[in-house]
Amino acid sequence: MRRHHVTSRRSSQSQAADSDRVSLLISAVAKRTLQGSLEDEKAAMVLNPVISKLAGKLVVLASASPRRLEILRNAGLRFEVVPSWFKETLDKSLFKAPHEYAMETAKQKALEVARRMPFKHLKTPDIVIGADTIVAVDGMILEKPVDKHDAYRMLSSLSGKSHSVFTGVAIVLCHEKENDEVDYQLFDFYEETKVKFADLSENMLWEYINSGEPMDKAGGYGIQALGGMLVEYVHGDFLNVVGFPLNHFCKQLDLIYNHGAFSSEQETSPGSASHNGTHASPTILTQSSPNAPAQSSHSNGSSAKHNPSASQTHHTQSSPSASPVHKVKKNDGESEVGESSWTLVNSLSKHTDDRQAEVIDSENAALLMTSRGPAMELNVTEHEGGEPRKEDLQRITELMDGFKASKALFTASKMCVFDLLQSRPGLNAAQVAEEIKASVKGTECLLEACVSLGLLRSKERKCQKPVYENAGLASRFLLSDAPFSLQGYIQHCDKTVWPLFSHLEDAVREGSNQHEKAFGKKSKDVFQDTFYNSLDVKLRFMNAMHSIAKVTGKAVATAFDLSSFKTACDLGGCTGAMAYEFTKSYPGLSVTVFDLPAVVEMSEHFHPLRTDNRVSFVAGDFFKDDLPKADLYILARILHDWPDEKVHVLLSKVADACTPGCAVLIAETMLDGRTPYSALQSLNMLAQTEGTERTESQYADLLSKHGFGNTRVVHTTNFLDAFIGIKL
Numbered sequence: 001m002r003r004h005h006v007t008s009r010r011s012s013q014s015q016a017a018d019s020d021r022v023s024l025l026i027s028a029v030a031k032r033t034l035q036g037s038l039e040d041e042k043a044a045m046v047l048n049p050v051i052s053k054l055a056g057k058l059v060v061l062a063s064a065s066p067r068r069l070e071i072l073r074n075a076g077l078r079f080e081v082v083p084s085w086f087k088e089t090l091d092k093s094l095f096k097a098p099h100e101y102a103m104e105t106a107k108q109k110a111l112e113v114a115r116r117m118p119f120k121h122l123k124t125p126d127i128v129i130g131a132d133t134i135v136a137v138d139g140m141i142l143e144k145p146v147d148k149h150d151a152y153r154m155l156s157s158l159s160g161k162s163h164s165v166f167t168g169v170a171i172v173l174c175h176e177k178e179n180d181e182v183d184y185q186l187f188d189f190y191e192e193t194k195v196k197f198a199d200l201s202e203n204m205l206w207e208y209i210n211s212g213e214p215m216d217k218a219g220g221y222g223i224q225a226l227g228g229m230l231v232e233y234v235h236g237d238f239l240n241v242v243g244f245p246l247n248h249f250c251k252q253l254d255l256i257y258n259h260g261a262f263s264s265e266q267e268t269s270p271g272s273a274s275h276n277g278t279h280a281s282p283t284i285l286t287q288s289s290p291n292a293p294a295q296s297s298h299s300n301g302s303s304a305k306h307n308p309s310a311s312q313t314h315h316t317q318s319s320p321s322a323s324p325v326h327k328v329k330k331n332d333g334e335s336e337v338g339e340s341s342w343t344l345v346n347s348l349s350k351h352t353d354d355r356q357a358e359v360i361d362s363e364n365a366a367l368l369m370t371s372r373g374p375a376m377e378l379n380v381t382e383h384e385g386g387e388p389r390k391e392d393l394q395r396i397t398e399l400m401d402g403f404k405a406s407k408a409l410f411t412a413s414k415m416c417v418f419d420l421l422q423s424r425p426g427l428n429a430a431q432v433a434e435e436i437k438a439s440v441k442g443t444e445c446l447l448e449a450c451v452s453l454g455l456l457r458s459k460e461r462k463c464q465k466p467v468y469e470n471a472g473l474a475s476r477f478l479l480s481d482a483p484f485s486l487q488g489y490i491q492h493c494d495k496t497v498w499p500l501f502s503h504l505e506d507a508v509r510e511g512s513n514q515h516e517k518a519f520g521k522k523s524k525d526v527f528q529d530t531f532y533n534s535l536d537v538k539l540r541f542m543n544a545m546h547s548i549a550k551v552t553g554k555a556v557a558t559a560f561d562l563s564s565f566k567t568a569c570d571l572g573g574c575t576g577a578m579a580y581e582f583t584k585s586y587p588g589l590s591v592t593v594f595d596l597p598a599v600v601e602m603s604e605h606f607h608p609l610r611t612d613n614r615v616s617f618v619a620g621d622f623f624k625d626d627l628p629k630a631d632l633y634i635l636a637r638i639l640h641d642w643p644d645e646k647v648h649v650l651l652s653k654v655a656d657a658c659t660p661g662c663a664v665l666i667a668e669t670m671l672d673g674r675t676p677y678s679a680l681q682s683l684n685m686l687a688q689t690e691g692t693e694r695t696e697s698q699y700a701d702l703l704s705k706h707g708f709g710n711t712r713v714v715h716t717t718n719f720l721d722a723f724i725g726i727k728l
């Protein structure tokens, strides 16, 4: 048996004992995490033998589930979240047992992200974690309900009975090789927990369904919240039901990193990974070429086609996967810019089924910067001759050139290139130049820059000039009328943030905002004197806040279950975009938007239809005036505008307005992950308002001084993190 085969049970009793000791500790920690224990830092130390193995690695959670994020974050793991685009549509009838379906789905979720990241995010993760939770009852597999009737069908099938919850987990290790290929090594496992439901009356069922809780949860219930009331008993790992079997995961890491299941690059090369015909080796995939994305963004993962008979056997609760070896190699066929084809060879099963993967779209470059924080430090090494490595040069160039990319994006957006190509795809540079009233030479450069950034696609035609169309990123975020349009925010970045950043050195030296230098205006109060002082600047600022609130609103509103609150007040809620997301998520909630008179008078222009009368607007200054009464106070991107002294003034007014049980919900990007986004955003706040971003514990401290406790944080997959504190 190969040294790194991972299906083997631990060979000695002492190993088992060690691992079990770790697991017991983990189990205790896991149970505490859901109660929002503040001892997590300490707990993570206890877990060091396992978790510390991942320090310095770029760990990615390929999941949009806020519960998985919270479970892993609370366990002390540092990671980025990149939700998978894999559609959960595998044919269930092909699987012999429900857990096989969950494991295969988890695997496809993780592989999709592992393959996408080098092209879309311009960085290769070290580890990608995917998971899938399902409920199995009476021979049926239940996933998330599609609507209330589906939730009813699911919950009534669980009433009065015992069922199994399976979570399949896939851990994909990515090994970058010298020749730009990436090996993917897969470890997967599953965990089963048995849950017994009480008899549920029709009333109970509908009351629960109408709470909205079932909709994003496997089997239509959330055991960690209201759904806990439906449960008589649980046999097995509670966190497995919630969406992630933390204990088993840590055992698995222990096996991989401490007990030799991990393979070095050499060991995992396709040649040496040739298997022994058993299902004991991890899966290894090799992907070549940094320029070619691995699979279509919304495909069902067919580039690693599901083969139940070859890859689904012998997954037991205590042993990792027994998956076959795959190799992916580049097919040097005809290629358009950013497009390429891939071939997948299943070498273990010796099938002659070389499979042609889908043709890929050309979004093979990311808009985002790719520096890594200390939790994922750059591993800068030199070749033998002292020459710097290509990847290091690439990363440092990206950092040096980040401003050029931003400005190219701002310019194309301002010149309406994306709107134009949406209505008339397939124009060449001269045609675009004519429409946007610019030089052909300049337009050509700009369009090519946008192609290189993954914002546009170009198509070469024989003996003709290339033609252009929007890539997915542009269609989703850069059109003026897209539901998630960031155009307003982009204009603000161009017109306000850009000039402020050109005085960053002064901002850093002085610790002050740079409005006076950038715009020639002295301002005592940045909002009253600058942002809301003239109509065009005010509209631009409101547009920026509106677009960010529309993109982030749902994630903030649903980070916690807020259905018990009946009234909310969104302080500094600007156009009400966030408030509308809250009322959409909670049918029983009314929200008052409280903002300066100059803002409130313009807000209705942003909601011409005003369809929801549960959102109302009140004008006032939250530092001076009485706050509207509410059970829940929302502070989204507000506290980062101010230094601590002002934050205390505001929080004390909020605290005065609260009775015990009321809550404050803060939505900000938290500094804890040390991501470029949050750290740069903090610099931005310094230069704009003399404010700052903060860490979770800083927010907890600020709130505790005003009588708020039971704080919890959810790191959403969107720009903002959500933090809640309850008035004690």
Ligand SMILES: O=c1[nH]cc([C@@H]2O[C@H](COP(=O)(O)OP(=O)(O)OP(=O)(O)O)[C@@H](O)[C@H]2O)c(=O)[nH]1
Residues within 6 Å of the ligand: 062, 063, 064, 065, 066, 067, 068, 083, 084, 088, 109, 131, 132, 133, 134, 144, 216, 217, 218, 221, 222, 223, 224, 227, 241, 242, 243, 244
């Ligand atoms: O008691 C609970 N049971 C289940 C859940 C949550 O249900 C979902 C399961 O869905 P899935 O595994 O497909 O994961 P997604 O949320 O779609 O995220 P991915 O991006 O990973 O596909 C999961 O979120 C569980 O946490 C629950 O909350 N309580």
